[in-house]
Amino acid sequence: MNYLKSIGAYVIMLKSVFKRPQKGKIFWEAVFREIDDLGVKSVGIVAFISFFIGGVVAIQTALNLEDPIIPKDLIGFATKRSMILEFSSTFIMVILAGKVGSYITSSIGTxxxxxxxxxLEVMGINSLNYLVLPKILxxxxxxxxxxxxxxxxxxxxGWIAGIATGLFKPEDYIAGIQLDFQPYLxxxxxIKSIVFAFLIATIPSYFGYFVKGGSLEVGRASTKAVVWTIVVIIFSNYFLTQMLLS
Known part of the structure; x- marks a missing residue:
């Protein structure tokens, strides 16, 4: 029953969020500020993790393809598919859910x-529209x-890992990247990233907006927000994969 009430409150919150902003200039300033806080400042950690995970995937694949019968271009193919299908769109979003989600909840909760x-409400400002919609956009x-x-x-x-370790030839890796390339993937x-981005912006905002108490409750709400955002992302990933790839 509590879960149904929470879902209902979440839906009602979204109705208040998607209304025309009262002051366009102030609103777009807020949007660009959120792009910097929620996006640009996350590029560094995303770049660092992606580069080394790609290298690890390539090395692990190479170490498990020791049979000379198996073509070496499968290393590049496996790395490409792993990065495109799941890592970049799902696991990066899970990482951002932890980093960005806790920030959103703590800032709104505070x-x-x-x-x-x-x-803000006393001044006649739609606080949900003012605080949450820029984060969504x-x-x-x-x-x-x-x-x-x-x-x-x-x-x-992955390509750099091949050059550094000598486990596979760069030309074989590039051939694997070009093998069976499907732009739809x-x-x-x-598409998944857009859905997950919406969840990352709205679920932590919900927990922060409706928090009650003091600073301790804000910390607890941040933890709950991150957990629930990750859970919903994983469930959504399953259903989106079924709909888009089946």
Missing amino acids: MRVTEQIDA ATVFFYPFIVLLAMFLGIFG ISYSL
């Missing part, structure tokens, strides 16, 4: 417990670029 949100429009960056750096990291990953 505004709630310090009565800043109440002050920032993540939905910017995170697909992060996913594309993760794809490229992961595949590039990139579209599939980008």
Whole structure:
């Protein structure tokens, strides 16, 4: 019953979020500020993780393909598919759910417990529209670029790993990348990234907006927000994969 109430409150929150902003200039300033806070400042950690995970995937694949009968271009093919299908669109979003989700919940939750949100309401401002909609637009429009960056750096990291370790030839790796290339798989990953970006922006906002108590409750709400965002992303990943690839 509590879960149904939470879902109902979440849906009601979204109805208030998607309304026309009262002041366009202030709203778009907020959007660009959120792009910097939620997107640009996450590029570094995404690039670092993607590059080395791509290298690890390539090395592990090479070590498990010791049979000379198996063509070496499968290393590049496996790395490409792993990075495009799951890592860049799902695991990167899970990482961002932890980094960005906790930030969103704590920032909005702090505004709630310090009565800043109440002050916005007193001034006649739609606080949900003012606080949450810029975050949704920032993540939905910017995170697909992060996913594309993760794809490229992961595949590039695998190529560098081959040069550094000598486990496979760079030309074999490149041939594997070109093998059975399907542009739709990139579209599939980008569609997933948009859905996950929406979840990352809205679920932590819900937990932060409706937090009650003091700073301790804000910390607990941040933990719950991250956990639930990751859970919903994993479930959504299953259903989106069924719908888009079956």
